[in-house]
Amino acid sequence: MKKKWNIPPGxxxxxxxxxxxxxxxxxxxxxxxxxxxxxxxxxxSLEFYDVVERDGMDAAEVFKLIDREGQxxxxxxxxxxxxxxxxxxxLRDRRLPFRLSYTGSTFRYETVQVGRQREFTQVGVxxxxxxxxxxxxxxxxxxxxxxxxxxxxEFKIGIGEINIxxxxxxxxxxxxxxxxxxxxxxISKNFVGLxxxxxxxADAEKAQIFLKLVRKNGGAEILEEIEGYSxxxxxxxxxxxxxxxxxxxxxxxYEDRIFFDFSILRSFSYYTGIVFEGYAExxxxxxxxxxxxxxxxxxxxxxxxxxxxxxxxxxxxIARNVKDDPEKKDVLILGDDYTQIVxxxxxxxxxxxxxxxxxxxxxxxxxxxxxxxxxxxRLFVMENDNDGE
Amino acid sequence: xENRLTIALPKGRLGNEVLEFMKQADLPTDGVDPxxxxxxxxxxxxxxxxxxxxxxxxxxxxxxxxxxxGVVGKDTLEESGADVFELADLGFGFCRFAxxxxxxxxxxxxxxxxxxxxxxxxxxxxxxxxxxxxxYFRSLGMxxxxxxxxxxxxLAARIGLSDMIVDIVSTGTTLRENGLVEVAxxxxxxxRLIANRVSYRMKNESIVTVVDRMREILAxxxx
Numbered sequence: 001m002k003k004k005w006n007i008p009p010g011x012x013x014x015x016x017x018x019x020x021x022x023x024x025x026x027x028x029x030x031x032x033x034x035x036x037x038x039x040x041x042x043x044x045s046l047e048f049y050d051v052v053e054r055d056g057m058d059a060a061e062v063f064k065l066i067d068r069e070g071q072x073x074x075x076x077x078x079x080x081x082x083x084x085x086x087x088x089x090x091l092r093d094r095r096l097p098f099r100l101s102y103t104g105s106t107f108r109y110e111t112v113q114v115g116r117q118r119e120f121t122q123v124g125v126x127x128x129x130x131x132x133x134x135x136x137x138x139x140x141x142x143x144x145x146x147x148x149x150x151x152x153x154e155f156k157i158g159i160g161e162i163n164i165x166x167x168x169x170x171x172x173x174x175x176x177x178x179x180x181x182x183x184x185x186x187i188s189k190n191f192v193g194l195x196x197x198x199x200x201x202a203d204a205e206k207a208q209i210f211l212k213l214v215r216k217n218g219g220a221e222i223l224e225e226i227e228g229y230s231x232x233x234x235x236x237x238x239x240x241x242x243x244x245x246x247x248x249x250x251x252x253x254y255e256d257r258i259f260f261d262f263s264i265l266r267s268f269s270y271y272t273g274i275v276f277e278g279y280a281e282x283x284x285x286x287x288x289x290x291x292x293x294x295x296x297x298x299x300x301x302x303x304x305x306x307x308x309x310x311x312x313x314x315x316x317x318i319a320r321n322v323k324d325d326p327e328k329k330d331v332l333i334l335g336d337d338y339t340q341i342v343x344x345x346x347x348x349x350x351x352x353x354x355x356x357x358x359x360x361x362x363x364x365x366x367x368x369x370x371x372x373x374x375x376x377x378r379l380f381v382m383e384n385d386n387d388g389e
Numbered sequence: 390x391e392n393r394l395t396i397a398l399p400k401g402r403l404g405n406e407v408l409e410f411m412k413q414a415d416l417p418t419d420g421v422d423p424x425x426x427x428x429x430x431x432x433x434x435x436x437x438x439x440x441x442x443x444x445x446x447x448x449x450x451x452x453x454x455x456x457x458x459g460v461v462g463k464d465t466l467e468e469s470g471a472d473v474f475e476l477a478d479l480g481f482g483f484c485r486f487a488x489x490x491x492x493x494x495x496x497x498x499x500x501x502x503x504x505x506x507x508x509x510x511x512x513x514x515x516x517x518x519x520x521x522x523x524x525y526f527r528s529l530g531m532x533x534x535x536x537x538x539x540x541x542x543x544l545a546a547r548i549g550l551s552d553m554i555v556d557i558v559s560t561g562t563t564l565r566e567n568g569l570v571e572v573a574x575x576x577x578x579x580x581r582l583i584a585n586r587v588s589y590r591m592k593n594e595s596i597v598t599v600v601d602r603m604r605e606i607l608a609x610x611x612x
Binding site: 113154156158188189190191192193195215217218259261279280281282283284285 | 452453454463472474475476477478581584585586587589590591593597
């Protein structure tokens with residue numbers, strides 16, 4: 001039997017048409033980021049594992065390899081952590097804040113599903129050096145505008161707050177392992193398991209309040225309802241921030257795009273404030289996500305507050321479901337004289353035409369068939385010294 | 390936003406109980422029969438569609454979003470490993486996962502009336518629920534050879550295909566009739582209301598209305 005050349009599970013070839021569509025989407029998003037003053041940076045696909053480890057992701061989800069010195073390397077599972085590492089080591093002397101944008105492949109050892117592959121493209125921004133609410137707002141509004149730019153119509157951004165949800169858990173459960181267990185149950189929306197755990201380990205009254213909190217989901221009006229759930233200083237400060245944020249979002253005209261959901265925690269452990277995720281019809285996983293992460297840069301020796309978000313390009317492509325748009329070419333040049341052909345091609349390209357030189361056609365009929373298949377509009381036949389169309 | 394709800398219901402015995410519960414929760418149920426040949430029931434006015442599926446397929450229908458919510462036993466849900474949101478414990482359809490061995494094996498090895506389960510690492514276990522069994526034995530630090538069967542699992546322990554079985558037990562009659570005894574409980578299972586990850590966000594209002602109503606009924610009945 002003939003050998004089949006498969007690729008590893010969760011990896012993907014991108015063919016013409018789709019590749020172009022993807023490139024255009026990425027460019028559109030990067031241009032949107034640039035209009036807010038974000039400058040593109042790049043980090044390498046491979047990092048030392050002890051850098052990647054700081055994001056708190058399950059070690060089993062990270063692709064690792066060992067170099068010849070025996071050091072463990074990892075394919076980056078996100079770009080935020082490498083950027084934090086880069087900023088802390090390479091950009092720390094420059095004037096804050098930094099507005100950085102990126103696009104690139106990221107890798108996670110996931111159970112493969114539609115919209116959840118092991119290599120996926122992210123585009124995103126990091127706003128580093130400000131803990132002002134304005135920074136949270138900028139990133140959130142940019143996220144909403146970015147999703148709109150992709151052409152997805154039906155989408156919503158769910159907003160949570162680590163200081164509210166995690167803060168409540170920390171206070172109620174104290175024990176770190178229990179907090180982590182409860183956190184996982186909140187993330188996976190296992191309300192049944194969560195209730196069982198809290199009833200066993202937490203104060204019954206507080207447990208009921210917390211269950212109400214994580215089940216709440218809705219517009220700015222729910223902020224009023226949950227305001228009195230805790231007297232804690234951090235809780236109240238976070239609440240004040242969210243109310244201000246909700247007010248600006250409403251006045252900006254994006255009220256219908258957001259909702260609050262205090263079960264949103266995100267799986268990365270580096271978040272410290274507002275967190276958000278975007279959901280679109282037709283795809284089972286968030287199309288974008290982000291939030292505030294004030295402690296991450298500090299792990300690399302440079303204390304700086306930061307907020308950012310990333311969008312999953314493949315997921316956006318599934319959600320917006322735009323059909324392939326194959327590359328159009330303008331002219332096919334046919335002829336025998338190589339010098340004449342390349343000169344003519346240069347001339348036409350200088351006029352902005354997309355020009356392809358014929359390599360296979362024996363006659364005009366064959367050329368016509370080729371043009372039909374490839375979507376080329378015009379034929380240019382170079383005949384000995386007197387050219388014509 | 391779209392507010393129609395598609396609900397996956399299990400056929401069989403659990404289906405009847407679920408339907409009764411749906412009725413109490415003010416959902417339209419007239420003429421719905423989880424054991425009929427018709428597989429879809431549509432209530433256009435109320436905006437509800439029921440899909441009748443095999444219990445083991447309920448998590449799949451919900452995970453992939455062709456149903457927004459569904460009702461399924463925790464046993465089936467655990468085994469499926471489906472990535473869905475578990476919103477409420479409906480309290481009925483009780484059963485439990487248990488490890489069972491033959492009476493002879495228990496009597497031969499028990500110390501002070503206690504069966505030393507972990508001594509049986511690297512032995513054989515037969516089950517329909519390979520994922521549940523695998524996770525359970527791992528949590529005890531045991532490595533087991535798991536043999537997948539599709540029914541009448543009790544037979545495996547009785548005739549020596551395996552040293553023990555993992556199965557769901559409701560009253561224990563089947564075990565007794567086959568000379569088997571329960572030596573460990575894995576976890577109890579009841580019917581759960583599950584939701585698709587995206588539907589939960591995009592149709593939140595409709596889903597929460599149903600969940601809240603169900604929770605009220607549960608609170609009233611003291612479950």
